[in-house]
Amino acid sequence: MKLKLFFLLIVFQVAFAQQRTCGTQEYMQTIMNDPAQRAAYLEQQSKFEVEMQKLESNSLRNTNELIRIPVAVHYPTAGAVTDAIKTCLRRLAQKQIDILNADYNATNTDISNWASVSDNYFGTSTGSLNVQFVIATQNHPAGTGLNNGDLAVTFGTDFIGSGVISCTNGCNEDITWAGYINIVVTNISGGILGFSPLGGQPQFGRTVVIDNNSFGATLTPSPTSCAGFVPAAPYNKGRTLTHELGHFFNLAHTFQACDGSNCASSGDRVCDTPPTDQPRYDCNAADNPPTPGGGNPPLSSCGFLQLTMNYMDYVQDSCMYMFSAGQAARMQSWYNSISGQLTTTALSSQDFLENKFTLYPNPNKGSFTIEFKELANSFSVEVYDVTGKTIYENNYDQTANLAQVINLDNPTNGVYFVNIKSDDGIVTKKLIIQ
Ligand SMILES: [Zn+2]
Structure with a gap:
């Protein structure tokens, strides 16, 4: 009897693991229940609204301006690790950053899949941010033990307890690392692949938290993975962070609501992502394009074709490959509202020139x-x-x-x-x- 129950539990967990689960809504509820946190959230959102209006009224938006973001990666559960493990985990961090830079600049190879389905999505085009995420190398925060030239990657000491969503002792943040976009890779409980604040504020040392089995992708050359941090299919292409960082840049899930009467104020508030109130977990493969009005995915619960390949839906890593232009504008506006909070002296001028x-x-x-x-x-x-x-x-x-x-x-x-x-x-x- 006991064995049977154990078996059922395993089956349930395996089935559960096949679906993406994001903790951002739960995290935001926690933040909104804290009066001070709620006030700080609303204040920054009103600054964002101003930036959004500025951007919309400025038809000559300067898309040539390169955004550079200092990133720090933290592995709190990697305690007494050898130099070889640290080297491996630094490589894994860089691999993940490379994936981010491709996805956010729309230079990911699988974005070519859009060409075969784009005709079905009238009014939607792909978007990019012209951004370079860079693991910081200069002027590290005092007390971190890092020297100039070291990558801002920490092991064991920072962000203890980040695997649990909580605002008891800060909201999964560390003021030591204020000014960075912090990525914490740890064992998240409850089958959640990752979570992020909706509209992240670097001034508080806010973090994007990613499960240790959903971070990065296969490394080349050998060793192709780091013990305890092996990306597990189907979330093994680094897209969990692409999705969660979208939340940090103030993007909601695409499946917020069916109400499309005023797309600028309802649902995900992005007018070029068709409204829906249900996530999609299945893969609308590029070789299986939808037929408008047909039964093939991805007709949404609201009757629109669902933009399943969008990073802010719930599909598997290999099935998501694009942000929309409307989402990119929203992310640009969020960046404009927080750019003053970023510690750009953490980046070397060499990185700057190279890019x-x-x-x-x-x-x-x-x-x-x-x-x-x-x-x-x-x-x-x-x-x-x-x-x-x-x-x-x-x-x-x-x-x-x-x-x-x-x-x-x-x-x-x-x-x-x-x-x-x-x-x-x-x-x-x-x-x-x-
Ligand atoms: Zn999410």
Whole structure:
């Protein structure tokens, strides 16, 4: 009898584990039950509304402005760990950050699936934030034991107890790490994959909490995973954090309500996500596009096609691949309302420069483009070979062009280096000519 019950419990748990569960609503109820927390939440939301209106009235929104976010990753349950385990967990953190940067910039490879279904979603397009999440490396908070140049990744000491949603001793926050977006990876109870405040405030050291079996993805090369932090299918593509961080940027679930009479004030308050009041757990695979009006998923409980592939629904990691343009605008507005709370001195100018431009194609035959994400006052470009001999040099002053095409004069095949100097410093990139 006992054995039977045990077996049933296992079956129940396995079945339960197949569905995404997010703790954000429970977490927000806890916050709203605390008068001081509730007041701080409402105050920031009113600042957000101002930013949202500004953005909507500004048709010339500057999409070239790169947002840079200092991130700290905490593994509170990883106590007495060896250097090898720490190295592994730092790699796992970076893997997760790479996934975030792809998903938030709409450069994830699976976003190509949108092309085959987009015709069914009239008025919806994909959105991106032009953001770089960077694990902080400079000016770490005092008392953390981290030196300049170390990654802001902690083990064992911080955010004890974060696996339980609570505002008893702060609301899953640590003021030591105010100014960062904090990601806590721990064993969350109750089958919850993650939770985040709706509209997170870095000034309080607020955190996004992710279960230790839903963080990151398979690492390459070996070791491909870290003991105790192995991503478990079907939540093994790092999308739990993509979803939860959406909450931090003030995105609600897409399945808030059927009421579509005023999309700007009801449901998820995003007009280009079709209304629904039920989450979807199943995968509306790209090779199985919906037929408008047909029985195939994803007709929602409200009679609209459900945007199942959206990061803010509940589908499995491999089935979600996009934010909508309306969601991106909302996230941009949230960032605008909290940008002053972020400790940008935690990021090195090297990171800044590396992210400021791209060089393509590489390898090339001697002709390539340097494209800046925003206009630099002046900069210089120098190309030299492996012996240090300069083969190209030019200064660009007050240029009005974001892209500069550089043609080298008959270079021989091989490895070269490109120095790009600006007021912010110098960056060297390897260039291959073949
Ligand atoms: Zn959620």
